[in-house]
Amino acid sequence: MRDPAVALIIRPALASDAQSIGNLARQFASYLSELGDLTDFKLTANAYLRDGFGTKPAFSGLVAEDQGKGAR
Numbered sequence: 001m002r003d004p005a006v007a008l009i010i011r012p013a014l015a016s017d018a019q020s021i022g023n024l025a026r027q028f029a030s031y032l033s034e035l036g037d038l039t040d041f042k043l044t045a046n047a048y049l050r051d052g053f054g055t056k057p058a059f060s061g062l063v064a065e066d067q068g069k070g071a072r
Contacts, residue, residue, distance in 0.1 A: 013061035
C-alpha cells in the first residue's frame with residue numbers, strides 16, 4: 001500500500017536518465033506496434049543524449065520519481 005505522505009518528485013531529465021528513457025520509449029513503441037501502429041520509432045538512449053543535450057538541445061524532459069526510483 002502506498003504511503004499517502006510520500007509524493008512523487010518531478011525533476012528535469014538528466015543525461016544519466018538516457019538508458020531508462022530509451023527503455024521506456026522502446027516499451028511504448030512495442031505497445032503501439034501491437035495496436036497496429038506502423039511508425040518506425042527512433043527514440044533510443046543514444047538519440048536522447050545526442051539531441052537532448054549539448055549547447056543547443058532540441059528538447060528537454062521531465063522524470064517522475066517515486067521514492068527515488070524513476071517511473072517505469
